[in-house]
Amino acid sequence: MFLTRHRQSPQARSRGSRPRTTPLGVAALIVLSGALAATPTIAADLSGSSTRVEASSTTPLVAPAAISTGSARLLASNCFQCHGTYGSGGFERIAGESATELYSELKEFAASTGTDNIMAAHAAGYTDAQLRAIAAYLATVGK
Amino acid sequence: MLRRDFLGMVAVGALGAVTLPAWLHLAEPEPAHAESLVPVPTDSSLKGKRVVVVGGGMAGTAAAKYLRLWGGTGLAVTLIEQTPSYTSNIMSNMVLVGERTLSSLDYTYNTLKSWYGVTVVQGRVAAVDPAARRVTLANGSVYSGDALVLAPGLEFGALPGHYDVALTPHAWQAGPQTAQLAAQLAAIPSGSDVVITVPKAPYRCPPGPYERACVVADWLKANRPSSRLYLLDANPSILVEQANFTDAFAGRNASGYTVTYRHDVVISDLDSTAKTVTYTYRDDSGASHAVTAQRAGVLNPIPPMQAPAILRNAGLCATNSANGMQYAPVQPLTFESSLPTSATNAAPKYPGVHIIGDSSAVPAEWYPGYPGVATVGIPGVPKAGHIGNQEGKTAASAIVRRLRGDTTLAAETDLVLNSACYTPITRGNATSPGTATWLSAVYEYDAATKKMYATQGQPRAAASATTRNFSEMLVWFTTVMSDTFA
Numbered sequence: 096m097f098l099t100r101h102r103q104s105p106q107a108r109s110r111g112s113r114p115r116t117t118p119l120g121v122a123a124l125i126v127l128s129g130a131l132a133a134t135p136t137i138a139a140d141l142s143g144s145s146t147r148v149e150a151s152s153t154t155p156l157v158a159p160a161a162i163s164t165g166s167a168r169l170l171a172s173n174c175f176q177c178h179g180t181y182g183s184g185g186f187e188r189i190a191g192e193s194a195t196e197l198y199s200e201l202k203e204f205a206a207s208t209g210t211d212n213i214m215a216a217h218a219a220g221y222t223d224a225q226l227r228a229i230a231a232y233l234a235t236v237g238k
Numbered sequence: 239m240l241r242r243d244f245l246g247m248v249a250v251g252a253l254g255a256v257t258l259p260a261w262l263h264l265a266e267p268e269p270a271h272a273e274s275l276v277p278v279p280t281d282s283s284l285k286g287k288r289v290v291v292v293g294g295g296m297a298g299t300a301a302a303k304y305l306r307l308w309g310g311t312g313l314a315v316t317l318i319e320q321t322p323s324y325t326s327n328i329m330s331n332m333v334l335v336g337e338r339t340l341s342s343l344d345y346t347y348n349t350l351k352s353w354y355g356v357t358v359v360q361g362r363v364a365a366v367d368p369a370a371r372r373v374t375l376a377n378g379s380v381y382s383g384d385a386l387v388l389a390p391g392l393e394f395g396a397l398p399g400h401y402d403v404a405l406t407p408h409a410w411q412a413g414p415q416t417a418q419l420a421a422q423l424a425a426i427p428s429g430s431d432v433v434i435t436v437p438k439a440p441y442r443c444p445p446g447p448y449e450r451a452c453v454v455a456d457w458l459k460a461n462r463p464s465s466r467l468y469l470l471d472a473n474p475s476i477l478v479e480q481a482n483f484t485d486a487f488a489g490r491n492a493s494g495y496t497v498t499y500r501h502d503v504v505i506s507d508l509d510s511t512a513k514t515v516t517y518t519y520r521d522d523s524g525a526s527h528a529v530t531a532q533r534a535g536v537l538n539p540i541p542p543m544q545a546p547a548i549l550r551n552a553g554l555c556a557t558n559s560a561n562g563m564q565y566a567p568v569q570p571l572t573f574e575s576s577l578p579t580s581a582t583n584a585a586p587k588y589p590g591v592h593i594i595g596d597s598s599a600v601p602a603e604w605y606p607g608y609p610g611v612a613t614v615g616i617p618g619v620p621k622a623g624h625i626g627n628q629e630g631k632t633a634a635s636a637i638v639r640r641l642r643g644d645t646t647l648a649a650e651t652d653l654v655l656n657s658a659c660y661t662p663i664t665r666g667n668a669t670s671p672g673t674a675t676w677l678s679a680v681y682e683y684d685a686a687t688k689k690m691y692a693t694q695g696q697p698r699a700a701a702s703a704t705t706r707n708f709s710e711m712l713v714w715f716t717t718v719m720s721d722t723f724a
């Protein structure tokens with residue numbers, strides 16, 4: 096009758112810091128992600144010297160026709176309020192990332208129930224199949 | 239995947255630091271750069287089809303934009319909006335306490351027109367004919383479409399006694415009333431109190447009244463230290479984020495303000511001229527107390543609210559048993575009116591008529607077994623802007639698929655709606671952040687019951703009010719507004 100959800104218990108893992116945090120070269124990579132963004136994002140410069148990293152001339156995001164209908168597009172559009180239309184920026188650009196990477200990030204968030212993190216709260220609300228569909232869809236945006 | 243790591247690092251660094259990273263100063267609404275927006279795909283397959291959207295708020299504007307993005311250049315989309323530009327309710331409490339200007343909450347329809355090719359008509363819809371999918375404007379002009387999307391938000395009702403909104407603005411629809419209430423607060427005599435009243439749920443933005451109480455009490459603490467804030471809630475308890483608001487009201491917040499919170503409030507007379515309220519309330523032991531003509535320096539009644547008359551008069555609404563107000567029942571997969579043809583015919587009476595945003599009533603429940611389901615919280619999809627935007631996308635997707643003759647649509651049941659609210663707990667701005675919390679809920683469609691369910695463990699709230707949440711709030715606000723208007 097009701098939704099059947101088979102959720103894994105939170106993985107026994109310390110989440111004091113995120114595993115893929117990259118302390119080196121963050122400034123450069125932030126600048127890079129700003130330059131890639133197709134809509135204006137709240138881009139940043141770690142040095143604090145320049146006030147804004149402008150999105151330069153970029154290829155606008157266009158979703159591929161092949162999967163432009165169906166539930167995956169609509170599911171993924173839940174991300175756009177925080178990550179920009181088609182995942183183009185906001186908190187972080189997610190468009191065009193590899194599906195594997197996106198999926199594993201989402202799973203990590205979904206499993207981190209104890210953390211005080213809004214993305215963990217969001218990810219935990221989706222089934223595994225939905226997270227896979229979202230990752231697969233976002234991976235193809237702009238490709 | 240670096241932004242999130244970056245946010246985390248900055249937050250850790252900012253805790254002990256006096257100066258803030260430069261990017262925190264940037265989280266203000268930015269004009270969109272047209273050349274970098276997503277283009278409407280050149281696709282004439284829906285040529286000759288037209289969708290009419292009524293109301294250019296959070297839900298209707300998102301619907302119009304995504305109808306074009308997903309329907310392509312062939313689909314004609316007309317948005318009818320009564321005001322020349324939109325004033326965001328979200329963040330409007332910060333205008334009341336002088337942390338933002340009203341004009342910083344102003345959003346135009348320029349990008350919608352020039353980039354997305356939506357025809358924007360400025361006018362007020364006076365009547366809706368759902369059977370003909372036709373609307374008539376106050377000036378007599380008529381628009382009809384292959385689908386009608388109705389997103390006119392809410393209409394505000396009255397309160398018992400001598401209530402006059404012109405004297406005691408609710409400011410629950412941001413705009414002139416927000417400026418009026420801000421001016422009243424700025425002029426409040428030292429030592430006189432602020433009284434805010436909260437209507438029975440469902441109302442717009444579940445954490446909103448508690449948020450307003452927090453930031454105004456914070457302002458009073460700094461500017462009128464001998465004044466108190468009373469929050470008179472018609473509901474039996476704080477409805478959302480109980481832990482965070484209970485903490486804040488009790489003085490466990492960054493500035494040490496307190497709020498006198500009263501629940502189960504029944505108002506018998508609200509006098510806008512005398513600025514008094516006569517009411518009963520229950521204390522935590524359940525005992526009832528009567529208060530006669532409590533006097534306020536600033537009285538801010540938030541009245542009950544329901545779908546506007548254009549929807550009620552069209553026969554699209556039903557009465558909500560919890561608060562006696564009317565909203566338009568919809569079926570969640572498409573947001574089409576769910577009113578049946580007749581008592582014996584369950585087929586939709588008004589196919590192709592979609593109601594989104596605060597006007598609609600989405601059938602919803604908490605996930606079974608959610609702790610406190612019976613006692614706490616509002617069953618149902620909240621009336622809020624973040625999820626209203628998603629309702630716009632949901633209707634847009636369904637309309638485009640139907641107009642394209644997508645035969646897989648009928649079998650589609652994989653729908654999720656996400657809600658997110660950030661709540662300032664202490665005042666602040668982009669340069670000097672205050673503290674904030676957040677509230678998130680994910681709802682999933684259940685095909686068996688045809689309802690949305692808050693999924694397991696939802697809703698979830700921030701553990702506490704932090705400056706990091708405050709800074710994230712500004713990024714979120716900028717982004718949700720740009721996903722809607724740019």
Ligand SMILES: Cc1cc2nc3c(=O)[nH]c(=O)nc-3n(C[C@H](O)[C@H](O)[C@H](O)COP(=O)(O)OP(=O)(O)OC[C@H]3O[C@@H](n4cnc5c(N)ncnc54)[C@H](O)[C@@H]3O)c2cc1C
Nearest residue numbers: 293295296297320327363390391443595596621622623624
């Ligand atoms: C103080 C406050 C804080 C809030 N904070 C949050 C938050 O943190 N997160 C969140 O998600 N939500 C928040 N909200 C709620 C959010 O603002 C609303 O839920 C949202 O705006 C609803 O969107 P809507 O499109 O249904 O209505 P609206 O945004 O009100 O838009 C309706 C539009 O329809 C137009 N209209 C109405 N009638 C007609 C007519 N007859 N003809 C033509 N046009 C018409 C109106 O002019 C208006 O532009 C907050 C609200 C308040 C008051």
